[in-house]
Amino acid sequence: xxxxxxxxxxxxxxxxxxxxxxxxxxxxxxxxxxxxxxxxxxxxxxxxxxxxxxxxxxxxxxxxxxxxxxxxxxxxxxxxxxxxxxxxxxxxxxxxxxxxxxxxxxxxxxxxxxxxxxxxxxxxxxxxxxxxxxxxxxxxxxxxxxxxxxxxxxxxxxxxxxxxxxxxxxxxxxxxxxxxxxxxxxxxxxxxxxxxxxxxxxxxxxxxxxxxxxxxxxxxxxxxxxxxxxxxxxxxxxxxxxxxxxxxxxxxxxxxxxxxxxxxxxxxxxxxxxxxxxxxxxxxxxxxxxxxxxxxxxxxxxxxxxxxxxxxxxxxxxxxxxxxxxxxxxxxxxxxxxxxxxxxxxxxxxxxxxxxxxxxxxxxxxxxxxxxxxxxxxxxxxxxxxxxxxxxxxxxxxxxxxxxxxxxxxxxx
Numbered sequence: 001x002x003x004x005x006x007x008x009x010x011x012x013x014x015x016x017x018x019x020x021x022x023x024x025x026x027x028x029x030x031x032x033x034x035x036x037x038x039x040x041x042x043x044x045x046x047x048x049x050x051x052x053x054x055x056x057x058x059x060x061x062x063x064x065x066x067x068x069x070x071x072x073x074x075x076x077x078x079x080x081x082x083x084x085x086x087x088x089x090x091x092x093x094x095x096x097x098x099x100x101x102x103x104x105x106x107x108x109x110x111x112x113x114x115x116x117x118x119x120x121x122x123x124x125x126x127x128x129x130x131x132x133x134x135x136x137x138x139x140x141x142x143x144x145x146x147x148x149x150x151x152x153x154x155x156x157x158x159x160x161x162x163x164x165x166x167x168x169x170x171x172x173x174x175x176x177x178x179x180x181x182x183x184x185x186x187x188x189x190x191x192x193x194x195x196x197x198x199x200x201x202x203x204x205x206x207x208x209x210x211x212x213x214x215x216x217x218x219x220x221x222x223x224x225x226x227x228x229x230x231x232x233x234x235x236x237x238x239x240x241x242x243x244x245x246x247x248x249x250x251x252x253x254x255x256x257x258x259x260x261x262x263x264x265x266x267x268x269x270x271x272x273x274x275x276x277x278x279x280x281x282x283x284x285x286x287x288x289x290x291x292x293x294x295x296x297x298x299x300x301x302x303x304x305x306x307x308x309x310x311x312x313x314x315x316x317x318x319x320x321x322x323x324x325x326x327x328x329x330x331x332x333x334x335x336x337x338x339x340x341x342x343x344x345x346x347x348x349x350x351x352x353x354x355x356x357x358x359x360x361x362x363x364x365x366x367x368x369x370x371x372x373x374x375x376x377x378x379x380x381x382x383x384x385x386x387x388x389x390x391x392x393x394x395x396x397x398x399x400x401x402x403x404x405x406x407x408x409x410x411x412x413x
Contacts, residue, residue, distance in 0.1 A: 030217040030405045039064065040412030045104065045147060046070045047096055047113030047140055051080050053394035054112040054153070056373055057403055060396065064412070067091055068108045071099060076385040083380035096139045101146040108147050109411045114155035114201075114394060115140050141175045144206070150411045153402060154204040155394050158187055161202060181206030184214055190395040192219030196226045197334040197370050199395060205402065217401040225332040229369040230362075231299040232355055248281055297375055299365075306360040307344075307352070315347050316359070330354050337367055339391035342384045364390065372396025 041064040046054060049070040058065045067085060071093030072078060078092065093099040115136040144152050154176075161169045176183055183206050190199040205214065227233050248259050258278045260267055266280050307315065316327050325348030334351045341350050344361060351362050362370075364386035368377055371393045379386055 029220065030401055031220065033404050033407060035061075035063070035404075035409040036407050037409040037412060040409045041066060042408055042412040043068050043107065043109045045101075045108040045111045045143075045149065047111065047143055048072060048115055048136075049081060049113070050077055050393050051373070051377075051389045052085055053372070053396050054110075054399050055085055056377070056396045057399040060372075060374070061400060061403060063403075063409065068104055069093060069099075069101065071096060076381050077389055079380050080378075080386075080389055083378045096136060096143070099139075099143070101143045104147045106148055108149045109151065109413070110408065111144060111147060111149040111152040112155075112394075112399070113140055113153075137172060138175065141179060144179055144181075148208065150208050151406065151408070152181070152204075152206045153399070154206075155201050158200040158202055161187070176204060176206060179206065181208055182210040182212065184216065186216045188216065188398055188401075189219075190398055191222055191333050193217070193395070193401045194220060194222065194224070194397045195370060195372055195395055196222060196224055196229065196332060197337060197395070199336045201394070201398070203398070203402070205406070212406075214406055217405040222333070226334045226351070226370065227330070227332070227353075229296070230353060230355075230366055231297065232301050233298070296369065301355065301360060301363060305363050306358050311344065312359050315344060315350070315352060317346060325349065329359065334370055337362075337370060337391045339388045341367070341391055342387040367391070372398075372400075 042058070043066050044054060044058070045068045046052070049072045052070070055065075055067065067087055069091055070081065070085075070087060072081070073095055075094075078094070081087070081092075140154065160172065163169065173183075173185075183204060185202060185204045187200050188203050190197045190201075203216070205216075207214065247253060248261065253259055259281060261281050263280060269279060316329075318324060318327055325346045327347045329347055329352040331351065335349065338345070338350070341362075344350060352359050353362070354360075364379060364383050365375065367387060367390040368379075369375070371390050372395050373390075373393075381389070
């Protein structure tokens, strides 16, 4: 890592919301970048807010923030959002086309959103800006113009780039350029930022201050597979079977101090501990597995998520005469989660897993995990609505990488 010194501090450092260093620390791994002002408060506004991906990112980063405004036209989304974030009706707008944000000019540090993607998606009809949903992009740009945030993040499907032979993307870029922001754009894949889901999205980051230097966060090694995110997954590699448990917990073995469970001070480690069951062990209560800084509950998956023989035969079929698809299930990296996955497409489109010899679809909780939402997210709607909301969300871990890379704390107050 090569460090570059910042300019000599001035009084502007005290009011760091107005101070942006012209140079940044060059770092290969964004995860090791410390926040320069960890106690600052970032004022955020979200458009097409969904279930609050950026709010989850701030929560997981333990950063102070306040929600200036949020909104979505879907009342089911509103129910999920209100169940998970401390907002009230005054903060919420139901229709972006009727939302006048001029009262929030210079009162928001970061605006995040992605206008509905169906107009540009490979799965949709791809009418682009001719589609009403496509024109909502202009409302996103209008809100940026009205509020003038220090930073904005815009997200959409990769199909936006090549729609109408690239003309749609050129229009989008022209509109953003007219806002007067310094722009950076790149396609990012969730699997490159810690989430085992192949989900490519175009990300546009705009800075009001043109002196800010920014590069997109570099990919990191993928350490987990989709199986790690399943509710009924237990990695037997690290768990003792019945025979091992009886040996480790036997009175004779523990009296001789060959082994200990949940000890405060580790015993002398043995090279062959994994083979002879001597050494240190922990007893996990309440069936929880901890990955990094989060905990996933191990649950029995309800019967309703398992496929009947008829549905199983349909989703595992290789297609028809004119349509062929993969029948592969139990992928290590999930296919993109779709907002229509409640309909259960064929296996080449959706994700299915095998458990105890039976095929099942992903549960809503598993879909949330694969979008970067922890298990403390409150599911307040039906399964159908939760599938839709998860499939429409931005992946939280991608946003975390962006916030870390730009050091969002510099833009707070």
